Amino acid sequence: MIVRDATDGDRAWMGAVLAASWGEARVVVDGRARDAAALPGLVAEDGGRRAGLLTYEIGPAGLEVVTLDALERGRGAGSALLDAARRTAAAHGRARVWLVTTNDNLDALRFYQRRGMRIARVRPGAVDRSRLVKPAIAVDGEYHIEIHDELELEVTAAPARVRPGGLDDVPAVLALLDGATRWLVERGRTGQWGTEPHSANPRRLATLRSWAPLGHLHLAEIEGRCAGALVVGAAPDYVPAVEGPELYVNLLVTAREHAGLGLGGLLLDHARALAVRRGLPLLRVDCYAGDDRALVRWYERQGFTPTEPFTVGSWPGQVLEQPL
Numbered sequence: 651m652i653v654r655d656a657t658d659g660d661r662a663w664m665g666a667v668l669a670a671s672w673g674e675a676r677v678v679v680d681g682r683a684r685d686a687a688a689l690p691g692l693v694a695e696d697g698g699r700r701a702g703l704l705t706y707e708i709g710p711a712g713l714e715v716v717t718l719d720a721l722e723r724g725r726g727a728g729s730a731l732l733d734a735a736r737r738t739a740a741a742h743g744r745a746r747v748w749l750v751t752t753n754d755n756l757d758a759l760r761f762y763q764r765r766g767m768r769i770a771r772v773r774p775g776a777v778d779r780s781r782l783v784k785p786a787i788a789v790d791g792e793y794h795i796e797i798h799d800e801l802e803l804e805v806t807a808a809p810a811r812v813r814p815g816g817l818d819d820v821p822a823v824l825a826l827l828d829g830a831t832r833w834l835v836e837r838g839r840t841g842q843w844g845t846e847p848h849s850a851n852p853r854r855l856a857t858l859r860s861w862a863p864l865g866h867l868h869l870a871e872i873e874g875r876c877a878g879a880l881v882v883g884a885a886p887d888y889v890p891a892v893e894g895p896e897l898y899v900n901l902l903v904t905a906r907e908h909a910g911l912g913l914g915g916l917l918l919d920h921a922r923a924l925a926v927r928r929g930l931p932l933l934r935v936d937c938y939a940g941d942d943r944a945l946v947r948w949y950e951r952q953g954f955t956p957t958e959p960f961t962v963g964s965w966p967g968q969v970l971e972q973p974l
Contacts, residue, residue: 651701651726653734656691660700664691667703671719678780678787679716679750680773680800686717692734694720694727702727704735712746712807713739732765739807745912748804752777754791759801767803776800808872808911812920815867815879820858822876823867824849826903833906841965842938842945866900868920870913878904880917882924889936889969890958897925899935918952925974932973936960939968946970 656664665687668675675687686705694702702720706713715735720727732747739747748770751758763769777797781787791797815823827848835845848854861867861881870878881901885891899921904913925933937945939959946956946968954970961967 651694651696651730653692653694653730656693656703656705660691660693661687663700664703664705667719667721668705668717672717673786676784677716678784680776681779681783683783684716689716692731692738694730694734696725696727701725702731704731706735706738708739708742708744712744712748712804713742715747715749718749728761729765732762733809736805736807736809740809740908740911743910745807745910746804747807748802750800750802752791752797753799753801754793754795754797756792756795759803762803765805767805770802770804773800773802774798806912806916808877808908808913808916810870810872810877810911810913810916812868812870812880812917814865815862815869817859817862819867819869819876819879820855820862821849822869823858823879823901823903824855826876826879826905827854829906830903839941841940861900868917868924870904870917872908876905877908878902878913878917880921882921885934886936888962889934889960889967892932892934892971894932895930896932896934897921897928897930899933902935914948915952922972922974930974932971934969934971936967936969939966943968 665675668686675685676683677686689705689707692704693700701722704715705717706715713735718728718731735747775798777787777800789796831843831847834840834842861883864883866881866883868880869876879901880899882897882899885896885898886900902914902917922933935949935954937949939946949970950956954972956968956970958969959967960969
């Protein structure tokens, strides 16, 4: 199964597919009508034969999958199209792929969730509003469920996977740290990590080598290449201790080339899952708190709450926590 961009030569076929699946090429979501046949599209081909169609629109919220049709179920066209949509979103610098389905579409909900999509929000009565624009929308849906509501599902754009790291991965993590430091230096933000490469720092190398064999290191990979790193374990000595068990984020870094794709959030989700599986009710992290406190605000957007400030020499830090 291969996926390619739709061309002008596909437009008539796209219109026919959409008419067969949706009654017409016009699609209405939350009261907004669009001609899906005129949108950018992805075409799945199996042995040179068109096997599926995905239409999409790119906006500030990410890449929206407007329609997805597999002409034959069970052959992998839908999965291939979703994977291609994520790559397309990443290529356009969008962090998220999202779509809307209806409350009756149980088969689609199962399909999307099995492919990593999460329910982001529910829009009660949205289909009722759409009927004012497109009265032909049915009331009786799949499994004789009345159709009234829309469900929005989402997934990160980068088709990344997280795996345990080992000693062989230490050079890749050092490369990530060096890249992040260069980016900071170019912007005059030298207070966080200084100006020297981490790969030339024996102490940093020794620390990473000590973490890897203990199972503390985890890597995010995109197409087999290291795109981010997470280290979790015990809290360092320089931060105030807490009563009770916890998991501590000792290191979080992502590749600058994949900025905006939500890899940091993906790795924090992995840390949360690790803590829950281990029965640990608290996740903590610390970060650089100097300059404009941009990093502190980023962790706050990830659901963390600032607790104790601290300093190491003249380096200002902030501890943040998130109960699980």
